Amino acid sequence: MTKQINVTRSSMPSFDEYCEEIKGLWDSHWLTNMGVKHKQLEAELKNYLHTPNITLYTNGHLALENAIAVMDLPKGGEVITTPFTFASTTHAIVRNGLVPVFCDVDPKNYTIDAAKIEGLITAKTCAIVPVHVYGNMCDVEAIADIAKRHKLKVIYDAAHAFGVTYKGVSSANFGDISMFSFHATKVFNTIEGGALCYADDSLAQRLNDMKNFGIRGPESCAYVGGNAKMNEFQAAMGLCNLRHLEREIAKRKAVVEHYRKRLSDIEGIVLCGPQPDVQSNYAYFPVVFEGYKYSRDEVFAKLGENNIVARKYFYPLTNSFECYKDMPTAGAEKTPVAKYLSDRILTLPLYADLAIEDVDRICDIILK
Numbered sequence: 343m344t345k346q347i348n349v350t351r352s353s354m355p356s357f358d359e360y361c362e363e364i365k366g367l368w369d370s371h372w373l374t375n376m377g378v379k380h381k382q383l384e385a386e387l388k389n390y391l392h393t394p395n396i397t398l399y400t401n402g403h404l405a406l407e408n409a410i411a412v413m414d415l416p417k418g419g420e421v422i423t424t425p426f427t428f429a430s431t432t433h434a435i436v437r438n439g440l441v442p443v444f445c446d447v448d449p450k451n452y453t454i455d456a457a458k459i460e461g462l463i464t465a466k467t468c469a470i471v472p473v474h475v476y477g478n479m480c481d482v483e484a485i486a487d488i489a490k491r492h493k494l495k496v497i498y499d500a501a502h503a504f505g506v507t508y509k510g511v512s513s514a515n516f517g518d519i520s521m522f523s524f525h526a527t528k529v530f531n532t533i534e535g536g537a538l539c540y541a542d543d544s545l546a547q548r549l550n551d552m553k554n555f556g557i558r559g560p561e562s563c564a565y566v567g568g569n570a571k572m573n574e575f576q577a578a579m580g581l582c583n584l585r586h587l588e589r590e591i592a593k594r595k596a597v598v599e600h601y602r603k604r605l606s607d608i609e610g611i612v613l614c615g616p617q618p619d620v621q622s623n624y625a626y627f628p629v630v631f632e633g634y635k636y637s638r639d640e641v642f643a644k645l646g647e648n649n650i651v652a653r654k655y656f657y658p659l660t661n662s663f664e665c666y667k668d669m670p671t672a673g674a675e676k677t678p679v680a681k682y683l684s685d686r687i688l689t690l691p692l693y694a695d696l697a698i699e700d701v702d703r704i705c706d707i708i709l710k
């Protein structure tokens with residue numbers, strides 16, 4: 343049996359490098375609650391992402407829930423978003439007592455179709471939650487213009503966009519808040535983890551309180567907060583991984599370039615991007631099978647038989663999840679482009695250490 347190739351493989355520092363990083367924790371016995379590693383990672387990420395404010399979290403999902411919460415949106419308000427995303431985006435809206443209104447996606451870059459947003463705005467619309475997908479960026483300029491004219495908050499799910507820039511500007515600098523995920527499967531990981539980046543300094547204290555039960559001081563609890571703090575071992579992993587990030591992204595780029603060389607100009611296979619003015623992080627490699635000699639599901643199964651794990655991502659759309667079947671705004675038929683993509687897309691294995699020979703083996707199977 344040939345060795346298994348998974349769709350992703352977490353970037354990790356050497357064992358010795360991580361041990362060196364966490365050694366001091368055995369002297370201090372300070373394991374969580376905004377310790378030295380947390381503070382250091384905050385400072386380094388602020389610098390790397392060129393953001394004026396950053397708040398670290400134990401995962402990206404709770405960060406996104408908190409980001410939406412501090413926008414003080416009216417209960418039952420409508421939030422325009424995309425169904426072509428991970429469960430987290432839609433759940434974060436619904437868990438805040440808000441109603442997701444699903445906008446279709448752009449057929450070229452698979453992010454929310456900005457030209458279709460205004461048609462969905464009603465008197466109840468209070469915010470937009472767009473998602474940068476695969477390392478592509480949303481149409482940030484059009485979205486900013488719509489938000490300004492209609493006085494809407496914009497919270498970006500930037501889980502896929504760590505280190506991505508548009509016209510040289512960091513993905514952390516668009517909308518009211520951007521959420522990054524540092525989950526093990528993402529381009530940059532802290533095992534589990536996440537962050538919010540934002541320009542408004544006045545949000546900093548509230549977000550920092552909110553992730554620690556709303557506690558402001560020893561005798562003061564300002565908000566009904568939860569617990570979403572990043573611990574010292576997570577932050578230490580982040581400090582190590584950040585040192586190797588540029589090289590990891592360069593290795594991903596080489597893998598993507600080889601995939602492109604092998605799969606471009608094949609009838610029935612559509613590749614995504616690259617987008618003009620966007621410096622990608624090569625987070626995922628999506629392939630759309632449209633009119634190819636095999637269907638997406640046949641390719642997925644054939645790769646599986648050969649011990650290669652691809653991912654139907656994003657499938658199903660969040661607006662066709664069974665947990666939303668009774669929600670009036672649900673229904674994949676309302677977003678036909680997203681539905682079309684979701685039925686045909688496959689993300690192929692992609693990680694920094696994926697060997698070029700393995701990329702060839704994957705492509706050989708797809709093309710055979």
Ligand SMILES: *Cc1c(COP(=O)(O)O)cnc(C)c1O
Pocket residue numbers: 401402403404427428430431473499501502523524525534535536
């Ligand atoms: C990973 C991811 C999240 C959630 O982040 P976690 O850190 O896993 O909680 C949210 N949205 C998208 C698009 C993601 O890919």
